[in-house]
Amino acid sequence: MTLMDKKYLQLLSKEFPNIDSAASEIVNLSAIRSLPKGTEYFFSDMHGEYEAFLHMLKSASGMIKIKIDLTLGKTVSSAEREALAALIYYPDKEQKRLKKAGLLTDEWRSLTIYRLIIVLEAVSAKYTRSRVRNSIPQDMVYILDELLNVTDDIVKDYYYDVIITTILDTGIADHFIKELCKVIQSLAIDSLHIIGDIFDRGPRADIIMDELMKMHDVDIQWGNHDISWMGAVSGNRALIANVIRISMRYNNFDILEDGYGLNLRALAVFAGEVYKDDPCTIFMPHTLDDNIYDPVDTQLVAKMHKAITIIQLKLESQLIKRHPEWGMDDRELFSNIDTEKGTVKLGGKTYDLLDKNFPTVDKADPLALTDEENELMTVLANSFMHSDKLCEHMRFLYTNGSMYKTINGNLLFHGCIPLDEKGELLSVKIEGEEYSGKALLDKLDEVANKAYFLHSGDEKENSADLLWYLWCGPRSPLYGKDKMAFFERYFIDDHDLHTENYNAYYQFSENADVCMKILEMFGLDPEKGHIINGHVPVKIKNGESPVKAGGKLFVIDGGISKAYQNATGIAGYTLICDSHSLNLAEHKPFIAGESEHTPTLHLVERFDHRANICDTDRGEELLAKINDLRELLKAYRSGIIKQKKDIDRRTL
Template identity: 50%
Template sequence: MKSDIEYLKLLSTQYENIEKVSSEIINLRAILNLPKGTEHFLTDLHGEYKAFRHALKSASGVLKFKIDEIFISELMEKEKIELQGIIYYPEKKLKILKKKEILTKDWYKVILYRLIRVCKVVSSKYSRSKVRKALPENFRYIIEELLHLKEEDLNKKDYYNEIIETIINIGQGENFIITIANLIQRLIVDKLHIVGDIFDRGAYPHKILDLLLEHHNCDIQWGNHDILWMGAAMGNRALIATAIRISLRYGNLSLLEEGYGFNMRPLANFVQEVYKEEKNNIFNPILLKDELKEEEKKLISKMHKAIAIIQFKLEEEIIKNRKELQMENELYLSRINFDKYTINIAGKDYKLVDKYFPTIDKIAPEKLTDREEEIISYFVDSFLSNEKLQKHLKFLINKGSIYLKYNNNLLFHGCIPLDENGELKSFKFKDKEYKGKKLLDFFDHIVRKSYNFKNEKEDYRDYMWYLWRGKCSPLFGKQKMTTFLNYFINDKETIIEVKNPYYKLREKEETCKKILIDFEMNPETAHIVNGHTPVLEKRGESPIKAKGKLFVIDGGFSQAYQSKTGIAGYTLVYNSYGLRIISHKPFISVKKVLEEGDDVVLANEIIERQERQKVKDTDIGKELERKIEDLLDLLKAYNQGCIKEKI
């Protein structure tokens, strides 16, 4: 105890006497025996804000299951659907019901009793202290009273009923319904894991991040598209050009202009002057909904090409300056014969489908023109000074990581780089090799150094670009990125992106166990949770791999992938009874949910049932056990007089 006495003195400032220490030990030991909180895992959101928001509000269908359980023989289906709508979107549902003149005093009374019953069930696995912290300021005392009163308690029956009556009589029924509905939404999910790729494809990643900023308990495992935008927000020129190019490719000017408030006029003016003869349609935006006018499409197409050329030039600069990345095979501009308009790939010449390059110097193709330099410098300043983007970057750094070990699950977005024999593939940096867990730790460290690049001796931001598209990147996991070839060569054999062997070998239980051992996890009981590669369920592919050791939960949240997957995403749910996977159908609209009761749940499959787990079986439980040990030491110190109590 002597070695810890200074720490115990510090602890004593929080627990000043024997009574307070004893009370906290009793409290923590009781908490250890509560049921484990429910975790939800989602991945590859790709800007689909409305679908993601609904998944949060409905707890991916778990609230629907709870309502069915609670009112199994009491309510008709129509009444259950009405209650669902009230919990998911209370303001909108109340507005609809108000127009129908349904909101009578009796209706309020019935709905309030039902909402309180649901809230009692979803809060029952938490301590009173934890529930109290979740309670909103308005109605805090009233909700706490209602949650812990029992209707069958005859001594308090009139008291209970009078609370409900008074809420309605003083005109607070609507506000109370909204408050308790939001509380139910919060309590139903204890922990939210986002396993990568919030950005790109869809138009609203910024809204998703705003939603996550308000979430009570979430973490993020960075995906390759997140790293792209994080590197861009740090000022990496190639990644800034790439982020803009992808937004233009999918016609997402709204993300750039409205989401983050970037002024795209300098780029628009540039292409109107420099790319005025552009007629090729290969840079036309990919639109999920045909909402752009023809003139807008033409302008976006020119902007798309101009920023793509700037991107390719900047990438060549990185490859030439960073020899250690060993990416010389991807110096595509340097391989072009501008007399014949051919490009040499692996010893074979291919014709280019586009011959219009008004800004490329044939002798030094990677060199930016003065105007291109102005454009990219303008966007660097814009990205670095954008308050909202920088706020999102800080959140992603603080809440995110390359991987996470949590409650016996290993979460990462892409892959653990392997060679053909299934051995961990190494990446060399300054004469030191990294592989497996050490490789992911290395890149996690690089991301944080890049964030603090102004305070570092060396600028590591080029490694953010490598994380986005390098062959040893755990977030990319392919031999090369074929974006340039996809645009300019009409030959399928050149655009095949060969995946890292991990993506085949992860089907084997043996491979997954080997990875789990490297990450210091129990290979018999632990699981791997992956995103990144959409599961083609419509072709019979299963998200469950390696006899249940690994789950791939990218089911196509992004509309761009739904025609391939056949569904609209997965949610992995881990509650006290085990693991289940929920597949989603496309989210159409809030109106459809409220008027027709149409929910997103397509299927609900239990994939591993366990004996009911308690808090003591979780990572938080281990932290609480350590805290209890410290408090017992403090209690001993008080009893032995080593530390004086404050009475």
């Protein structure tokens, strides 16, 4: 035994001070490894559509309804099962509705509690008792633990009757039902993987973030829209402008002002003064959702939209000039505007602009912000930096997120591994060195964290600059297109110029051999592993499939965002991996007030044996701990480490 080994075992002995405690933990961990693996859920590209996403969470993408049908299908009518599902998803709302209709009787309460217990038994069957207890509110732990663990069928019915009758007599039945529903929701999803793009377009990404922070096991693979917000909070002013511009474009004031308390008054005043006689026609917002808390006149929104867009274009051009290593000179368009003629030179041609009024652009120095624009950006930057809720959410994105994740043999990332037209890895120059493939994603993860966690200095500023490149750069793994043509879409009436060409990855990744090479690059088994992406909406109505490369690749952006549903023909996917199989849930458009949103479930892969925890990454971690404890047992038995009395851990 080396000195380091002995020091490690001495530290481990503080938690397990003797043979009995170490042996007991080995038995406990071995038992956990033998349980079926929990159900993993993979979501992508929610884009602020909080109502649809929360419904997916509450319903476990239809899996709770399936459990209800499996456990109660032979004894309970279809209508009653549907009503029970609606109750589990929305207990407060359903109880209020039943009370108003005079249906909230003790008979209904008694029968409902009994049925909920049966569903809870089915949902919790694969978990340890301690895991289930940790999901139950403290005041209900004893009652539910007793109800869930009666094994004698003869005693069971009598025991249930006594406890349920007592619950009714004490007047806590409605509260008990509500908490039962929440426990079922909690246990239906064991772990949650978000494959990027929580933010933008939809109305309230902040509500989605609040819900994710309540989950016991969640990870996030950043999307380019997430990195835009992360960069804004890291101080990148071009991304601050970008976040506000996209919110203006979709008239999403609620997330900015009500969700994050960002003060847009300075922008409103500035835009109203500078563009007071400008109709700002091309900047009228695309309203997909009405603002509830902060309705703003659309004419003023258009002026604010134009004001922040011009500022963003200037700031982006400054970034491109500051970083010639990005090779984006062709995207530095603002210097090519002729403000007097209202034209722009692009690709050797001259185009008329759809908007020709640029009162804040100095012909001699078109990229310079006016004093008023500089002052406005300082106010907006301070507002971003001092929003406690926004900083809390971004900190969660950083601590629970990354550029990619490998989990249980699967490789998760939002966009692409940049490839050239021959299928070879493309590199990006960062801090003077070239990075590609896995090394590129690892380096970008490091840079993103520096942008946020460093307090000041050139390294922080350069890292924050690179977050803008991740938002829209041609070799960005998060963006994966040759350009972001937002200037052309705003200002030039030529649809050929609006085209954004996808990176070659999206063609080559439909080849199973390419996917297998990528899996190998990340240290995964190419025969068993899968790549799971988002970012590119799958147009199922055009015959596209989310399952590609012979089942090696899943692209699960199916259009949760209303902005994409006309193109996709559906309202999003959930990839569900339980102990038996991989399934794709194909969602219907969410309509508030309707309880029937059960998705269509497609089996995409059935495992050759039931997967237990021992088959997962967690199982490997538990096995490593078991092996360490076995070494500790040897050290105790040989006298190398002395045993101590058990410690009451509750006092620690």
